[in-house]
Amino acid sequence: LGVIMYLRMGWVVGNAGLRGALIMVLIANLITLFTAFSISSIATNMRMKGGGAYFLISRSLGAEIGGSIGIPLFLAQALVISLYIVGFAESLAFLVPGINQKIITFGTLGVLTVLSLISAGLVIRIQYIILSVIVLSLFSFFTGQMPSFDTAHLASSYEEGYDFWSVFVVFFPAVTGILSGVSLSGDLRDPAKSVPSGTILSVAAGALIYFVIACWFGLAGDRGELRENNLIMVTMARWGPLIFAGIWGATLSSALANILAAPRTLQALARDGIVFGIFRKGRGPNQEPFLATLFTFI
Numbered sequence: 001l002g003v004i005m006y007l008r009m010g011w012v013v014g015n016a017g018l019r020g021a022l023i024m025v026l027i028a029n030l031i032t033l034f035t036a037f038s039i040s041s042i043a044t045n046m047r048m049k050g051g052g053a054y055f056l057i058s059r060s061l062g063a064e065i066g067g068s069i070g071i072p073l074f075l076a077q078a079l080v081i082s083l084y085i086v087g088f089a090e091s092l093a094f095l096v097p098g099i100n101q102k103i104i105t106f107g108t109l110g111v112l113t114v115l116s117l118i119s120a121g122l123v124i125r126i127q128y129i130i131l132s133v134i135v136l137s138l139f140s141f142f143t144g145q146m147p148s149f150d151t152a153h154l155a156s157s158y159e160e161g162y163d164f165w166s167v168f169v170v171f172f173p174a175v176t177g178i179l180s181g182v183s184l185s186g187d188l189r190d191p192a193k194s195v196p197s198g199t200i201l202s203v204a205a206g207a208l209i210y211f212v213i214a215c216w217f218g219l220a221g222d223r224g225e226l227r228e229n230n231l232i233m234v235t236m237a238r239w240g241p242l243i244f245a246g247i248w249g250a251t252l253s254s255a256l257a258n259i260l261a262a263p264r265t266l267q268a269l270a271r272d273g274i275v276f277g278i279f280r281k282g283r284g285p286n287q288e289p290f291l292a293t294l295f296t297f298i
Helices: 003-007 009-043 052-061 063-095 101-118 120-142 164-183 191-220 223-228 232-236 240-271 290-297
Strands: none
Touching (some): 003 009, 003 063, 003 164, 003 191, 009 164, 009 223, 009 232, 052 063, 052 240, 063 164, 101 120, 101 240, 101 290, 120 191, 120 240, 164 191, 164 240, 191 232, 232 240, 240 290
8 A cells, every 4th residue: 555545546536437447457456466365375385485576586497597587586676766766756746835845755765774674573663653654544535525426427527638548557556556565575484375475465454555545536526626636636535644644654654665665676686696896785584675775766
């Protein structure tokens, strides 16, 4: 549950209508569900080590295919950190107009990198606190403006230059967080058990929440405001500050997840001799990827 849910889900419903938005949520979550089934099938048929999705692919299809997928996977995990940090800065700028967003984003990246360097276990414990904040923000949203079938926005009404698939492209990153747990395969006590159950349950929980949020926007929101106000969730909530807390929690949580994931992918690539061997070096009993984390920060 990330920045797209808070800052773009209303825009998706405003353009695609409730009917179109529900179809988008269904297609996106079917893609991630099939991905989860594939991950689960492989994870239960081998002894998993660090490297997450790259490790699974390379051990199933060979080093050549693994490397050709693993390198862009690392780059995607590293660069998507900026999506979440910019989302955090964008919401902060709404509260503090005139704030320098570049300084905020760079400072946030630095703090999150330091946390990930201290310990993956510390980051995971922080995630429990963030999850509680997100749950409270959703409670505030669902107890705010109540839905009504009299004001349902069922049909699409796309802005100029947009259609079903261009809006779908904006929404799809919202469901890709299911790989976060897989990326920590080397840190899990029993990855063959935890990866399948955790990934499939995360797809199911995420799909349910997105379906309900889409219905809430489609039945309770104003069409014009849905398309123009990126903070429509704050407007509709019972207590707006909780939504801001949720945005910050979700964006920082997603950024932290990828700051943990990207270096572990790079470390696994180095251990297989696909990238520079210097990145294989780890620190501590779990061989946490210190140099790979610094490279990801850069």
